[in-house]
Amino acid sequence: MFTRMPKAVGRLLRNTAAAALIAGSAAVATPVSAETLRVVMHSALRVLDPIMTTAYMSRNHGYMIYDTLFALDSDMSAQPQMVDSWTVSDDGLEYRFTLREGLLFHDGAPVTGEDVAASIARWGERDAMGQLLMRYVADMGQDAEDASTFVMTLNEPYGLVIDSLAKPSSNVPFIMPARIAANTPSTEAVEEQIGSGPFRWNAAEFQPGVVAVYERFEDYIPRDEEPSWASGGKVVHVDRVEWIAMPDDQTKLNALLSGEIDYWEDASADLLPILQANPELEVANLNLLGYQTIMRPNALHPPFDDARIRRAAIASVAQQDVMDAMIGNPDLYVLCGAMFICGTPLETDVGSETLVQGNGQDMARELLAEAGYDGTPVVVMHPTDVSTLRTQPVVVAQALRDVGFTVDLQAMDWQTLVGRRANQAAPAEGGWNLFITNWVGADVFNPIVNNMVGGQGAEGGWFGWPEDAELEEMRLAYATSPSLAEQQEMAAAIQARVYEQGYYAPIGQYFVFTAWSGELEGVLEGPAPFFWNIRRN
Numbered sequence: 001m002f003t004r005m006p007k008a009v010g011r012l013l014r015n016t017a018a019a020a021l022i023a024g025s026a027a028v029a030t031p032v033s034a035e036t037l038r039v040v041m042h043s044a045l046r047v048l049d050p051i052m053t054t055a056y057m058s059r060n061h062g063y064m065i066y067d068t069l070f071a072l073d074s075d076m077s078a079q080p081q082m083v084d085s086w087t088v089s090d091d092g093l094e095y096r097f098t099l100r101e102g103l104l105f106h107d108g109a110p111v112t113g114e115d116v117a118a119s120i121a122r123w124g125e126r127d128a129m130g131q132l133l134m135r136y137v138a139d140m141g142q143d144a145e146d147a148s149t150f151v152m153t154l155n156e157p158y159g160l161v162i163d164s165l166a167k168p169s170s171n172v173p174f175i176m177p178a179r180i181a182a183n184t185p186s187t188e189a190v191e192e193q194i195g196s197g198p199f200r201w202n203a204a205e206f207q208p209g210v211v212a213v214y215e216r217f218e219d220y221i222p223r224d225e226e227p228s229w230a231s232g233g234k235v236v237h238v239d240r241v242e243w244i245a246m247p248d249d250q251t252k253l254n255a256l257l258s259g260e261i262d263y264w265e266d267a268s269a270d271l272l273p274i275l276q277a278n279p280e281l282e283v284a285n286l287n288l289l290g291y292q293t294i295m296r297p298n299a300l301h302p303p304f305d306d307a308r309i310r311r312a313a314i315a316s317v318a319q320q321d322v323m324d325a326m327i328g329n330p331d332l333y334v335l336c337g338a339m340f341i342c343g344t345p346l347e348t349d350v351g352s353e354t355l356v357q358g359n360g361q362d363m364a365r366e367l368l369a370e371a372g373y374d375g376t377p378v379v380v381m382h383p384t385d386v387s388t389l390r391t392q393p394v395v396v397a398q399a400l401r402d403v404g405f406t407v408d409l410q411a412m413d414w415q416t417l418v419g420r421r422a423n424q425a426a427p428a429e430g431g432w433n434l435f436i437t438n439w440v441g442a443d444v445f446n447p448i449v450n451n452m453v454g455g456q457g458a459e460g461g462w463f464g465w466p467e468d469a470e471l472e473e474m475r476l477a478y479a480t481s482p483s484l485a486e487q488q489e490m491a492a493a494i495q496a497r498v499y500e501q502g503y504y505a506p507i508g509q510y511f512v513f514t515a516w517s518g519e520l521e522g523v524l525e526g527p528a529p530f531f532w533n534i535r536r537n
Helices: 007-012 015-020 055-067 114-125 128-134 162-164 249-258 267-275 307-315 317-326 352-358 360-370 393-401 413-422 469-480 484-501
Strands: 036-040 069-071 077-078 085-090 096-097 137-142 149-154 199-201 211-216 240-244 265-266 282-283 289-296 378-383 409-414 434-440 506-508 513-517
Touching: 036 249, 055 199, 055 211, 077 085, 077 162, 096 114, 114 128, 114 137, 114 149, 128 162, 128 469, 249 265, 249 267, 249 513, 265 267, 267 282, 267 513, 289 307, 289 393, 307 352, 307 360, 307 393, 307 484, 317 393, 317 506, 352 506, 360 393, 378 393, 378 413, 393 409, 393 434, 409 413, 469 484
Parallel strands: 036 240, 036 265, 378 409, 378 434
Antiparallel strands: 069 077, 085 096, 096 149, 137 149, 199 211, 211 240, 265 513, 282 513, 289 434, 289 506
16 A cells, blocks of 8 residues: 655665674573573553553554454455455445354353444444444344354445454554453453453463463464465464563563563664674564644643644654654654644644644743633653553653743653553643654554544544544545545645644654564564464574
């Protein structure tokens, strides 16, 4: 679907010769057990429900233990995963999906259409793309005569049914038992970790913030196709996968070099030359669309309940300052104001001048004066334990202060932030005003998957909760646009409105490299880290 690799990635891939100038003599020792894969992820795991939150660690956990009806391959095409076959009625109103034979949950129960219906309904309450799909769904459930068949009936034809069910990243429409999905509100965490995916959850060894353990599910039946992104055969070649939390990048580097770990999800940009110079390591960008780092104001409470003050906050920030502090190496980032990612068919710079040019400070001061900003403190949440999130809040906080905001920068770990951002209370009562997070390109590359361009408000909207009926109608118009040209026109209009209202701002697009032991093979590309297909050579 995408024909142009981001230039920054190309420059880095062509530039690895420079890394040879740095000595890389440390060897990777043989791990203690050839059956255990030891991994350091970008953050520790604490929230175990990938539907309740969009946090990537929760999504990653979901991919380990759950499965999906469909999945995207590396060509961004939806492929059947749990589904064996499906039909669509001539009028486009009825979809019938037959599940593959032999699908079992980890508790031994067979997967049924009832489980699918309950899971999709719960996902559809939380996810922006799912919410839009649910607007077209009149009914869905298990076929009356065949428990392995799931039937979805629409109130009018909708062309994104399969694409919605194949959504690759947060929130992913994972399938769980109906007894769990149907009895757990989407705003509350599920209490059991039971899926039908290739790994089982080891609850006994879970230490929140320290280690998470997964074991191969012996009864999982992979598809026959070759794996590609999240699609195809999920063949597991190891007995256990351990996600181990480590406190800093130097510790992670030393652990990888010594063989204490096998895989480092988000290798530090500063340490890439050392990693690339070591012949016993593999280093690659597994996500060519990259990441978008964003700032999100809370529209429910002062001062960001005023669009002029939200716009002032965005105008105060220069992407160059954020990227220089966060990444440093210009080969690893691009200045990009496109909400739907640079390098995609929907790329546009409409509304993004101040961010990209860094010339919005005077505008910000004028907007604050016009709005009568009274010095109300802006609570900015600052996660200090994730390397790709710890610098942006500091830069943004200073930019806000420079134009006249009063800022309360509150330090916390990322998982605390993940819990707190769901709190709709006033900042003085445990809420917040602004936070920064990162998205993979696959999560933001069009107006349907991009949660930040929704206008659902406090009931069903993504954290920040702007309410904008006109914006929702624009998203619907995009979803039903019959041509790429019309989609591009509508996407540009949506981006313009979101900037005008100050609902969110992309403050940089960057690329993260993963490093792993040269003893491993079968590491897959994709918008999330996948641990099937990996084996030791």
